[in-house]
Amino acid sequence: MNELEYSYAILKYRHDVAAGEVLNIGLVLFAPSLGQVGIVFDTRYARLSQAFANFDGEMYRSVTGRFTTALKSLAQPMSNNLFEIEERRRFDDVSGLIRLAWPDQGLSYFAGPVSMGVALDLDVELKDLFDRFVLSQFDQRDAVSRFDDEQLWESFKRVLSPRGILQALGPVTLGLAEVEFEHAYKNEKWHVFEPLSLDYVDGAAMKRRAFEVAGKAASVRQDEEFGTFTVLLGSPRRVEAKKQFLNAQRILLDAPGGVKIVTESEAEAFGVNLEREMREHNVLKSK
Numbered sequence: 035m036n037e038l039e040y041s042y043a044i045l046k047y048r049h050d051v052a053a054g055e056v057l058n059i060g061l062v063l064f065a066p067s068l069g070q071v072g073i074v075f076d077t078r079y080a081r082l083s084q085a086f087a088n089f090d091g092e093m094y095r096s097v098t099g100r101f102t103t104a105l106k107s108l109a110q111p112m113s114n115n116l117f118e119i120e121e122r123r124r125f126d127d128v129s130g131l132i133r134l135a136w137p138d139q140g141l142s143y144f145a146g147p148v149s150m151g152v153a154l155d156l157d158v159e160l161k162d163l164f165d166r167f168v169l170s171q172f173d174q175r176d177a178v179s180r181f182d183d184e185q186l187w188e189s190f191k192r193v194l195s196p197r198g199i200l201q202a203l204g205p206v207t208l209g210l211a212e213v214e215f216e217h218a219y220k221n222e223k224w225h226v227f228e229p230l231s232l233d234y235v236d237g238a239a240m241k242r243r244a245f246e247v248a249g250k251a252a253s254v255r256q257d258e259e260f261g262t263f264t265v266l267l268g269s270p271r272r273v274e275a276k277k278q279f280l281n282a283q284r285i286l287l288d289a290p291g292g293v294k295i296v297t298e299s300e301a302e303a304f305g306v307n308l309e310r311e312m313r314e315h316n317v318l319k320s321k
Contacts, residue, residue: 255291
């Protein structure tokens, strides 16, 4: 599969020209060889309302909606028309499309400079760029709303507690590096559970957390008392981060020593199986 050349521009919002603060709100991508146009906006504008007093949400929806409709109208003849090649030649890069679709860019809504790139999959590339340039701005402004490790553990506790499993769990320190785990039980060997929420808008942060946990698994694998390492994995709430999430999962699964993964959706079945196993080995008293 050949790499495709494309150009893109970040769409921005500037509330006050004098203040100069700008937030990225969307992105447009154009691949002339296919006539493919991609556009994505941040449909949630809570961060804009929080950042700027008197932000007009209705106007935001109107402006982004009109631009999306106009851009799709320009894109249609370039991929579904007898004269599609001629249509594509009208535009040297994405800036020409933006000027036609959005001729009345005001002081608040505008497009940034054009950048170039190559990709094998333009849809994936669009989502990656959106994650990098738009969603990443949530890191500092919206961090408190993320589903963190402790919240994830609370979610699993609701499944484990009624089964009496929590009472059998406790902290343990393993390996020469004295790695600490908060949730573990011993049945000849130690079996540890590590909650890991990957509800991060930044793909790099997801990868970093995955490597940290994989490193913990690798550092205890030689300990004679070490048994199993289970990661209780929380997925990102935003679908745009799916690719980064899958990459992080692969890092965990490839960790030396072996890592088991249990996702939030598997919590109930995990609780049933864990209770049965612990009772079979007398870690929990039989009912």
